[in-house]
Amino acid sequence: KAGVTQTPRYLIKTRGQQVTLSCSPISGHRSVSWYQQTPGQGLQFLFEYFSETQRNKGNFPGRFSGRQFSNSRSEMNVSTLELGDSALYLCASSGGTATYEQYFGPGTRLTVT
C-alpha cells in the first residue's frame, strides 16, 4: 500500500497570506487527522475528519480550517498567516472507526516570513 502523501513538502509564505495544504491518506482509510509539530510544543492536534465530517477539533483559532473530500483526501487551510504558524504540519490517516493507530505523512514544512 502506498503511504500517506502530503503536498507540498515545503512552503514559504508571508505574514497575512493564506495557505492550503493537501493530504492523501492510505487507500481505504477514512479518517484523516492534522497536527502541528514544533520544537517547543511537540505535536498538537488540529482536527480530524471522518467521512467528510469534522469529528474532532483541537484548540486552534478559527484561522485554521480543513475539509475532506469524498475520496478521503483532505485539505487544511490557514488564513491570515502569522510568524508563529511556522511549523511542520503532519497529516495522519487511520483505517477503522478508532483513531488509535495512525499512519503519518512526511509533513509540509511551512515557513512564514
Place this chain on the structure above:
Amino acid sequence: AQRVTQPEKLLSVFKGAPVELKCNYSYSGSPELFWYVQYSRQRLQLLLRHISRESIKGFTADLNKGETSFHLKKPFAQEEDSAMYYCALNRNSGNTPLVFGKGTRLSVIA
C-alpha cells in the same frame, strides 16, 4: 482533561547502557497508551502499543495504572535508537484523537 507528560526533553546515553524514557499521563478512565518514534529524516511511526505487550526493536513498555506511567525501556541502547520519541494516549472511547506528549530526544553516544 487528559494529559501526557514526558519530563525529559533530551536524554543522552552511551551505547550499551540501559535506556528509560519516561511517560506519565493523567486520565481517570482506562486509557490506551502508545509510543511513537521519529528517526532522522523519516516520518513519525508507531513503535508499540501497551495492549500488545510486545517487544519492538528491543523496546518494551508496561502500563502502570497505579503510577499512571508508561515508561519505555531498552536494556542495551544502540546508536540507531537515536530518535525523537513521543508517548501518546487514547481515551479508549473510540473516536477520540490521540493526545501526544512533547517528546523526548534520545541520543545514543558511541
